[in-house]
Amino acid sequence: QVQLVESGGGLVQPGGSLRLSCAASGSSFSMLHMGWYRQAPGKQRDWVAHVTSGGSTNYADSVKGRFTISRDNHKNTLYLQMNSLKPEDTAVYSCTAGYGAINTYWGQGTQVTVSS
Numbered sequence: 001q002v003q004l005v006e007s008g009g010g011l012v013q014p015g016g017s018l019r020l021s022c023a024a025s026g027s028s029f030s031m032l033h034m035g036w037y038r039q040a041p042g043k044q045r046d047w048v049a050h051v052t053s054g055g056s057t058n059y060a061d062s063v064k065g066r067f068t069i070s071r072d073n074h075k076n077t078l079y080l081q082m083n084s085l086k087p088e089d090t091a092v093y094s095c096t097a098g099y100g101a102i103n104t105y106w107g108q109g110t111q112v113t114v115s116s
Contacts, residue, residue, distance in 0.1 A: 002024055003025045004096070006108065007023070008110060015085065017081070017084075018085065018112060020079065020082070021077055023076060023077050029073055029076040032053060034069075034096065034097045035049060035095075040091040047060060048063055048067065048093070050102045051069045055071075067080060067082050068080070069081075085112075088114075089114050092112075093112055
């Protein structure tokens with residue numbers, strides 16, 4: 001089993017930045033593929049980005065160039081640096097992990113609100 005706990009969400013003005021963190025416990029962190037998903041009110045949940053156990057990254061077109069996913073295998077932590085935030089980035093962001101699929105395990109989510 002893998003336990004995931006997100007932090008770092010909050011209220012930010014348009015154009016601002018936030019960094020989300022996801023602390024993982026319970027298994028071999030470096031072997032996990034990990035990702036971020038988000039769900040806005042009334043909308044479906046969308047994949048945002050992922051990083052493989054080997055360090056390869058991929059991003060949704062809507063966040064490419066603004067968000068950066070990274071991992072620290074020594075700290076068992078996944079990050080999502082979000083810059084140039086827009087109101088449409090407002091959502092609950094969830095960390096995910098898995099040894100095959102990236103979304104076998106889920107965190108509880110953290111709210112990000114982009115508003116002036």
